[in-house]
Amino acid sequence: MIIAMFVGMFALGMLQSALGLGLSHDRQPELAYLVMAFDMSVGMAAWMRIRGHGWAPTLEMCAVMFLPVVPLFPLLWLGTIDGGVLMVVAHVAMFPLMLVAMLRRLDEYAGCAH
Template structure:
């Protein structure tokens, strides 16, 4: 057992942290790679003119990258889909603020990105045995 493993629970916090970092890297890789391909194909949306579409497409791109990595690593569909939902969930309370003119498209993007990380952690803590257990997925 490593020093990052708690004997009483069998949880490996180093493993948990590694999963979190890997998912963030995969999320950003999906976002940048797919955005580049979409831009080359003329499928880009502006945060100033089409903020909802821009955010939803970006969340989809992040989800694709993260889901691909999670499935490669052997994560189950439940955890994978919940983590993908974490890419979309932060925008839910922000879109009405956008529609009321209380926040602009860039504000939605910034606030949703900031909120995304704790939402991802919440999903991971919800499935703590899967992400920090001593067993493989």
């Protein structure tokens, strides 16, 4: 799933750059993060659907890409953190949140009953 996220992020990122839509993480960290989360979500959702996952777990996993910034954006706006810290903390937080989503639907991801 992580490889699919990277594929989505890099493929859509290259397309956005080719179209002149590249965003600066320094000047527009909020928008840059949201676009990157969307790009990762597209790759991940496509792979999950190919692998036969239902819509609910797919959308939950996509939500996890956006969830870490909820508490971080206000810290960014207050000047407590910068765009680089936002990116690092949000990306690190994604993985435990993905695990929580998988444990919530263990039968979906492990093929076993609770």
